[in-house]
Amino acid sequence: MTAPQDFSGEPVALLDLADVRKSYGGTVAVDGIDLKLRSGEFVTLLGPSGCGKTTTLMMVAGFEAPSGGNIRFMGNSLLNLPAHRRGFGMVFQSYALFPHMTVAENVGYPMRMRGIRGAARDSAVAEALDLVRLADFGARYPAQLSGGQQQRVALARALVFRPPLLLMDEPLGALDKNLRDEMQSEIVRIQRESGAAALYVTHDQGEALQMSDRVAVMRAGRIEQIDRPDVLYDRPATAFVARFLGESNLLPFTRIAPGQGRLASGLVLALPADAPEDGVLLLRPERVRLSAAAPNGALGTALSVTEIVYRGSERLVRLKAGALEVTALVPNRSNERSFETGDQVTAWWMPEDCAFARP
Amino acid sequence: MSQAASSPQWLPGRGRRRFAFDRRLGLTLPAALFVMASFVVPILGIVLRSLFDPGLTLVHYREVLGSSTFLPVFLNTFRIALIVTVITAVLGYVLAYAMARSRGWMATLMLGAVVLPLWTSDLVRTFAWTIVLGRRGPLNNALIDLGLIDRPLSLLFNDIAVVIGSVHILLPLMVLPLYSAMRAVDHRLVLAALSLGASPWAAFRDVFFPITLPGLVAGGVLTYVLAVGMFVTPAALGGPEQTMVAMLIESQGRRQLDWGTATALSTLLLIAVIVSLLVARGVGRGTLVGPGELTR
Numbered sequence A: 001m002t003a004p005q006d007f008s009g010e011p012v013a014l015l016d017l018a019d020v021r022k023s024y025g026g027t028v029a030v031d032g033i034d035l036k037l038r039s040g041e042f043v044t045l046l047g048p049s050g051c052g053k054t055t056t057l058m059m060v061a062g063f064e065a066p067s068g069g070n071i072r073f074m075g076n077s078l079l080n081l082p083a084h085r086r087g088f089g090m091v092f093q094s095y096a097l098f099p100h101m102t103v104a105e106n107v108g109y110p111m112r113m114r115g116i117r118g119a120a121r122d123s124a125v126a127e128a129l130d131l132v133r134l135a136d137f138g139a140r141y142p143a144q145l146s147g148g149q150q151q152r153v154a155l156a157r158a159l160v161f162r163p164p165l166l167l168m169d170e171p172l173g174a175l176d177k178n179l180r181d182e183m184q185s186e187i188v189r190i191q192r193e194s195g196a197a198a199l200y201v202t203h204d205q206g207e208a209l210q211m212s213d214r215v216a217v218m219r220a221g222r223i224e225q226i227d228r229p230d231v232l233y234d235r236p237a238t239a240f241v242a243r244f245l246g247e248s249n250l251l252p253f254t255r256i257a258p259g260q261g262r263l264a265s266g267l268v269l270a271l272p273a274d275a276p277e278d279g280v281l282l283l284r285p286e287r288v289r290l291s292a293a294a295p296n297g298a299l300g301t302a303l304s305v306t307e308i309v310y311r312g313s314e315r316l317v318r319l320k321a322g323a324l325e326v327t328a329l330v331p332n333r334s335n336e337r338s339f340e341t342g343d344q345v346t347a348w349w350m351p352e353d354c355a356f357a358r359p
Numbered sequence B: 001m002s003q004a005a006s007s008p009q010w011l012p013g014r015g016r017r018r019f020a021f022d023r024r025l026g027l028t029l030p031a032a033l034f035v036m037a038s039f040v041v042p043i044l045g046i047v048l049r050s051l052f053d054p055g056l057t058l059v060h061y062r063e064v065l066g067s068s069t070f071l072p073v074f075l076n077t078f079r080i081a082l083i084v085t086v087i088t089a090v091l092g093y094v095l096a097y098a099m100a101r102s103r104g105w106m107a108t109l110m111l112g113a114v115v116l117p118l119w120t121s122d123l124v125r126t127f128a129w130t131i132v133l134g135r136r137g138p139l140n141n142a143l144i145d146l147g148l149i150d151r152p153l154s155l156l157f158n159d160i161a162v163v164i165g166s167v168h169i170l171l172p173l174m175v176l177p178l179y180s181a182m183r184a185v186d187h188r189l190v191l192a193a194l195s196l197g198a199s200p201w202a203a204f205r206d207v208f209f210p211i212t213l214p215g216l217v218a219g220g221v222l223t224y225v226l227a228v229g230m231f232v233t234p235a236a237l238g239g240p241e242q243t244m245v246a247m248l249i250e251s252q253g254r255r256q257l258d259w260g261t262a263t264a265l266s267t268l269l270l271i272a273v274i275v276s277l278l279v280a281r282g283v284g285r286g287t288l289v290g291p292g293e294l295t296r
């Protein structure tokens, strides 16, 4: 084996996917993925159904062989290493707990496979169950646990042997909303405490934004953009990423003069000075503010209110002027004036609220 | 609370509640009567017939247990049934595994090949074996042509012939429950074991096999019970040494018209089967099967 080295002086990535491809017969599931994971980092693969997230994870786990490219772990290629010798923790959406083993036997299984027995195994199991707060559940069978508890056991089992990398494929997919929210922070806490890096798969954008250090947005077998959650949300590279990461006003435009753009609808809109030649103007609904007139230095336009959707903590206001449609998200504060359908208002935003994406 | 008391009529079946019990009983009763009439009554009839002649007597049992043929035939029956069950289990597990792992037309073909013999008479299949295993049969000819043997082997009228014939007839009944048990296994359980460091063999031993064990037990019980009651196959393929209880019952009942002895033999066979299954269950619970969840 060669020692990990990198002549550019950068630290060698823990996990390094280089132009990884996978096709099944004629269908291309993964179409050239480049991804570097650092030690202890939480990276999420996010994307719509069928974009190749599971396939990518399966190739890292060793259950599928790539059709092209390479996967390296600490500098060494994994391609000829069978799954059971990779030593990564894995959590499946269905949890995949062994139904004929107790919780303690499930969690102890990886230790058994490593020839660790007796008190050493018992204490590792107890420690792992402690980490997921299920210390008293060792004697139960998986069928005697709730979904959330099974989820925790699956996590404990995947972490008990202290893997450097944890792979998770939609581990919260089967849980209801409240439990999901709770488990999201639990998983991050457990991952931080264990020190393992995590490669996490989900199609839930909220989950990805909350949990991850970095998110890779996938589309049709490729990574469309990979970055920190706030950068992805505020400065998406493409309209697809913008749309996938939350509600957005996407206004395709062509610049006709410095600081001026013509929208597809024909309307001319003021643009920030840094606007490109053409592209898509992205305005997040919560950045759009409504009032009788725009303050100095703001950009905006007059629109009429077509619909107001009450959402508890905020109101979703839909506005329209000709073919231009804009959505604003207005917090429900007591001192803010409310609007009625049909009202004529100015929708405005500051230049730094604008982001530009490729179509 | 006056609303609740006035029995709202939009709630279904409120007023007719009194009949609900009767109706359910009415639905299950015919089925229960059918089961009683077709399964329980005949067995009771057999047991009673063995105990009365015409008054209550144990003479038939004394006769059976006192005869010199009884014990060898009983032991032989269970010995052959056990051998057949073990061989069928091993072959059946491998076959069902291959079927469960294959996909598409290959899976359909294999399933068809396993099910098809069930649609042919076991009489036909047994006589086919008398030809295949005969002194001038294709098997002996092939072995001689290959130069493996000089003179034809006597493959008929012995244990080997009975075991081969019985295994062939009972194999589908082992494969089908096993196949359905294996198809129901969540493949991700095996992947999970691999991801936790289990070699493919360890994943099979620790996860796949224990989870499919109930299918093996179901197929094993079925095979064993049917093997104990085999008649045509040992009669046609076995010699005097391979006499089984069913053959004894046939000769007592049909040829000698000694119904007392025949029913006493049947009752003893029934008791022996039940006892052997209970013993197997007791042994299995402690060692093989593990937690009750799986066997229940």
Ligand SMILES: Nc1ncnc2c1ncn2[C@@H]1O[C@H](COP(=O)(O)OP(=O)(O)OP(=O)(O)O)[C@@H](O)[C@H]1O
Binding pocket: A024, A027, A028, A029, A030, A047, A048, A049, A050, A051, A052, A053, A054, A055, A056, A203
């Ligand atoms: N074994 C297979 N044989 C053929 N095609 C496959 C196979 N596995 C996956 N695919 C195809 O590859 C593509 C990517 O599948 P994958 O399971 O990776 O998607 P995903 O992003 O995980 O989707 P989801 O969010 O629905 O789980 C899909 O179009 C799928 O149909």
Ligand SMILES: [Mg+2]
Binding pocket: A053, A054, A055
């Ligand atoms: Mg998937």
